[in-house]
Amino acid sequence: MQDPFYTKQKRKKGSSLLAADAWLDSSLYESAQRMGRGWTRLQDAFSVFRVSGFKRLFVEILSDGFSFFAIGCVLMVALALPAFNATALGEFNRAEDYSVVFMDRFGNEIGRRGIRSDDSVALADMPDYLIKATLATEDRRFYDHFGIDVVGTLRALVSNAGGDSSTQGGSSITQQLAKNLFLSSERTIERKIIEAFLAVWLEWHYSKDQILKLYFDHAYMGGGNFGVVAAADYYFGKKVQDINLAEAAMLSGLFKAPTRYAPHVDLAAARGRANLVLSNLVAAGFLTEGQVSAARRHPATPVDRAVDANSPNYFLDWAFAEAKKIIEASGTTGNNFVVRTTIDTTLQKYAVDAVVSTVHEGTEQYDVGQAAMVVTDTQGAVRAMVGGTDYGKSQFNRAIVSTRQPGSAYKIFVYSEAFEQLGLTPKDVITDRPVCIGDWCPQNYGRSYKGSVTLASAFAQSLNTVPVTLSIKTGRDTIASLSHRMGLQADYPVTRSLALGVASVSVLDMTSSYAVLANHGYKTPAFGITRLSTLDGTVIYDYDPDAPRERVLSETTVANMNSMLRGVVTGGTGRRAQIEGVPAVGKSGTTSSYRDAWFCGFTGNYVAAVWFGNDDYHPTNNLTGGTLPAIAWQKFMAYAHTNIEIKPVFGVDFTPEPTIVAASDAEALETEQEQRPPSLTPQAARKLVVLADMFKSDLAAGGGKVEARASVPTAVEGL
Known part of the structure; x- marks a missing residue:
């Protein structure tokens, strides 16, 4: 029998659930009723806007129009976001490269590298017919539209629909300027929309x-030229202010298709396009028609832009790379620069003549096809650079790549480290005998041994066992470290054969290394730029000749x-390197299997390293x-x-013969040499050497006639 209390509680709980269910049902019903009444009231409110018949059609079209307009606005804003981002940066597209004009050490222009760009001429200074020719061909309503030529766009659409393949756009x-300043050259609908926003x-x-x-300055004109100023100079060798109507028409025809109508690419096409510009x-x-008839009869003729064989092109390529490093390190904006270099044309x-003639003389006998040379003064200024026998055939600069082994020319590092670390002198005696490092046993060139020899004799005869013995005593790591401090820049493995020049070096770095010995032991890196400035003369970099230098070797070691x-x-x-009356010093080098042959050395005036070999x-x-x-x-x-004045070499017992100059002409000659760069060709120099020998013989035989004939060399120097 159930407990009465339990039964009572159960009934009470059931009643509560029924009450909750009833509340929920009634609440849902009342909510639905309220919503129905609300909807009815809303329909009644909107009934006053109900139209029918023709009015309904008009309202539906207008309503859909607003809807699509809103959707279009959202879409256009989305497409315009890249344009907003481009303008928010506040920066125009940078040109693909820098434009650099190079001057030699005397201030004469010797070449250019990179793009050709120049924005230095004001619009008011440009020829009126150049401006009119451009407007007539590119945008006749330029001064009337708001950035987008609607009429011109419709005309182009009709023209394209009719199959017209002309360059009319x-x-x-x-x-066009918006594209040049902010966008790429891709042809897409999205880019055209962004272009339109940017134009506005x-x-x-x-x-x-x-x-x-801005359009005249940033438009690409073919041939690596940006802007009409650079194009006028490149194609016609003139300032843009000086071009005639025919030349202006040819330039104006380049804007739409510069690669197709560039006169150095297709002169006939360029002239045909220029004639169309005149018609426009x-x-x-x-x-x-009368004003343009002369330009039609006498079309423009571009200047010849073939590679100048006398231009120091290998040097310019290297100097251009060095200039870009300076510009980027300075953080300078802009693309146009002028560089004063150290080159002596x-x-x-002389360097080109010496290298090329020697290669030609020895090609058949020695089977050698290439050579390179770098010349600096004793302070490191590059005076000449030959990167190969023919720049027109190969622009690969063999003077600056660290891919060759120097052979015995490397031994200056071994002996210098021995002098520095071990306190040896050239007169110290060492035994030339077989020596091995592990299973590697180097031999001398003649496979014989000299026994007891001085270090000076071992060095002069280029014995191999002696530097290997010295490297064992000093350690090879210290030799490699010294070579890098003296001028070698490329890293190379420190192997057992390092003392014999098994390392990767460049001609340029070997010149810098030998320059340390020519410069009393101070670090003397080769450099080719003394000043870098913008077109308006703002100096970005100026070489300081008085900057402190690091001492690498002691004066005692340098003298030894x-x-x-x-x-x-x-x-x-190196006996073939002797020069009469000049204290020449140097070291030869030959690698295994005769793949590389070197001679590196210096005088009191110049340092030079020469390499011979084959590219393959x-x-x-x-x-x-x-x-x-x-x-x-x-x-x-x-x-x-x-x-020239022959300067002595530190540590070398040699007294150069003084240059004979008449006392009355000495001051005038000195002034002339300061103001005018030397202009002798190699052929003239050869004749001058012959004449000098003749004068010496006559002077020696003439005795008292020395003063009477002393002024003759001065006259010859002006040849």
Whole structure:
């Protein structure tokens, strides 16, 4: 029998659930009723806007129009976001590269590199017919539209629909400028929409004249030229202010298709396009047929832009790379720069003549096809650079790549470290005998041994066992470290054969390394730029010749090394490098299998390193550094030291003969040399050497006639 209390509680709980269910049902019903009444009231309220018949059709069309307009606005804003981002940055597209004008050490222009760009000419200074020709061909309503030429766009659409494949387009000058300043050259609908937004933005922020000036300065004109100023100079060798109507028409025809109508690519097409521009001038009412008839009869002729064989092109390529490093490090904006270099065009001609003539003389006998040379003064300024025998055939600069082994020319690092670390001198005796490091046992060139020899003699004869013995005593790591401090920049493995020059070096770095010995032991890196400035003269970089230099070698070591290098030239493997009346010093180098042959050395005036070999690394026919490289080195130095003051070499017991100059002409000659760069060609220099020998013989035989004939060399120097 159930408990009465339990039964009572159960009934009470059931009643509560029933009450909750009833409340929920009634609440839902009342809510539905209220919603129905609300909807009815809403329908009643909107019934006053109900239309029928023709009015309904009009309202539906208007309603859908507003809907699509709203959707279109949202879509256009989404497409315009890239344009907003482009203008928010406030930066125009940078040109693909820098434009650099190079000057030699005397201030004469010697070449250009990179793009050609120049924005220095104001719009008011440009020829009126150039402006009119551009407007007549590109955008006749430029001064009337708001950035988008609606009429021109419709005309282009009709023309394209009719199958017209001409270069006539629908983009206004402002739209073209927007593309040049902010966008890429891709042809898509999205880009055209962004271009339109940017064109309107340009019209809001710039005047018409400013837009036209920007267009003239930033348009690509073919041949690596940006802007009409650079194009006028490149194609016609003129300032843009000086071009005639025919030349202006040819330039104006380049805007739409510069690669197709560039005169150096297709002169006939360029002239045909220019004739169309002249017709546009007449059709637009800017000029009459009579005014353009002379330009039709005498079309423009571009200047020849073939590679100048006398231009120091290898040097310019290297200097351009160095200039870009300076510009980027400075954070300078802009693209147009002027660089004053260290190159001496006369010495450059000497170097090219010495290298090319020597290669040609030895090609058949030694099976050698290439050579390179770098010349600096004793402070590191590059005076000449030859990166190969023919720049027109190969622009690969063999003077700056660290891919060759120097052979025995590397031994200056071994002996210098031995002098520094062990306190040795050239007169110290060492035993030339077999030596091994593990299972590697190097041999001398003649496979024989000299026994007890002085270090000076071992160096002059280029014995191999002696530097290997020294490397064991000093440690090879210290030798490698010294080589990098002296000038070698490329990293290379420190192997057992390091003392024999098994390392990757460049001709440029070897020149810098030998320059340390020419410069009393101070670090002397090669450099080719003394000043870098913008077109308006703002100086970005200025070389400081008085900047402190790091001492790499002691003066004692330098004197010892220089005396031994002198012994190489006077009685060792470098005898072919001797120059009468000049204290020449140097070291030859030959690698295994005769793949590379070197001669590196210096005088009191110049430092030079020469390399001979083949691009494909195939061995030469027993070519050694003491033959062709030494001959080329001697040829250059003989030219370079003609009629100059011969300076002594530190540590070398040699007294140069004084240059004979009449006392009355000495001051005038000195002034002339300061104001005018040397202009002797290699051929003239050879004749001058012959004449000098004749004068010496006559002077020696004439005795008292010295003063009477002393002024003759001065007259010859002006040849």
